[in-house]
Amino acid sequence: MKIKYADLIEQTFDFPQEEFRLNGEELEFHGIPLMEVVRKYGTPLKFTYLPKISENIRKAKGWFRDAMEKTDYKGSYNYCYCTKSSHFSHVVEEALKNDISIETSSAYDLDIVEHLYNAGKLDKDRYVVCNGYKTDDYLERIAHLINAGYKLLPVIDNYQEVDVLNALIDNPFEIGIRIASEEEPKFEFYTSRLGIGYRNIAPFYRDVIQNHPKIKLKMLHFFINTGINDNAYYWNEFNKCLTVYGRLKEVCESLDSLNIGGGFPIKNSLAFDYDYAYMVEEIIAQTKAFSRDAGIDDPHIYTEFGSFTVGESGGTLFKVIYQKRQNDKER
Numbered sequence: 001m002k003i004k005y006a007d008l009i010e011q012t013f014d015f016p017q018e019e020f021r022l023n024g025e026e027l028e029f030h031g032i033p034l035m036e037v038v039r040k041y042g043t044p045l046k047f048t049y050l051p052k053i054s055e056n057i058r059k060a061k062g063w064f065r066d067a068m069e070k071t072d073y074k075g076s077y078n079y080c081y082c083t084k085s086s087h088f089s090h091v092v093e094e095a096l097k098n099d100i101s102i103e104t105s106s107a108y109d110l111d112i113v114e115h116l117y118n119a120g121k122l123d124k125d126r127y128v129v130c131n132g133y134k135t136d137d138y139l140e141r142i143a144h145l146i147n148a149g150y151k152l153l154p155v156i157d158n159y160q161e162v163d164v165l166n167a168l169i170d171n172p173f174e175i176g177i178r179i180a181s182e183e184e185p186k187f188e189f190y191t192s193r194l195g196i197g198y199r200n201i202a203p204f205y206r207d208v209i210q211n212h213p214k215i216k217l218k219m220l221h222f223f224i225n226t227g228i229n230d231n232a233y234y235w236n237e238f239n240k241c242l243t244v245y246g247r248l249k250e251v252c253e254s255l256d257s258l259n260i261g262g263g264f265p266i267k268n269s270l271a272f273d274y275d276y277a278y279m280v281e282e283i284i285a286q287t288k289a290f291s292r293d294a295g296i297d298d299p300h301i302y303t304e305f306g307s308f309t310v311g312e313s314g315g316t317l318f319k320v321i322y323q324k325r326q327n328d329k330e331r
């Protein structure tokens, strides 16, 4: 009779998996004997397996490279690591080994960015994308680093941010604008609280940015918080975003980048099944078809994968302290 937990795993999932295998009676994670770690450090224990961070970044870059080659896509691909996923220096520094950029969400993140610049760990020629609601100290730090000559790209989340940045920044500077996506119909709010509504973006650009003596629009930012999924809702929002991009591009020469945010799912179950390469190919093919039909250059693509960068690299080890019998057979 199969009544052990290991039997259930055997019957329910394909095992061993890419990262987990059994060596005798003991579980290994990427070849690391977990019981040895437990014997050495005890439990509970949280750990990060750094090579997985670089591996996932390389995978994502590979999917975008292949999709761009296949479609003869002319724009570049830019991987940004979003620091809010993990601020630990060993995680951020591992991610930065892969020729990537950074996305920030708070004033605190910019202290980290400044430290990375000073330590020579962050390439000064890459854009740092500054997202999120901008508190006064966040705006001040953005302005401080731009005034010091760094390439920060504040993504406007709120109309008022433009005036404050304009007052604080000495020379001409670039911005992005975040589109407030419409939420899935089952969600209790219609529109994301982050960003500027679809219909308001072109008028905002025309009234405030188009003839501004100091500000140029470089990026349109779009993020669906339910993630990148192959469903009607995602593709509908994605196409609305492309339409806004095309409309802006008609009047804005400097716009050349499309940021599709984060949202890659991660393996949080042994039964996980998601075709990343297909989704990337679809995103790139749809963007390519759109820019060809609109007669515009293919936008440079930015992503901000957070969970995908770090989520599969970490684990927590617990000790089973007791087993109960809750029915006739199973413990």
Ligand SMILES: Cc1ncc(COP(=O)(O)O)c(C=O)c1O
Pocket (backbone or CB within 6 Å): 082, 085, 103, 131, 132, 223, 225, 227, 261, 262, 263, 264, 304, 305, 306, 307, 308
């Ligand atoms: C603007 C932005 N970019 C990136 C992310 C990261 O998303 P994920 O962890 O799903 O990749 C988030 C998450 O909230 C976000 O708001």
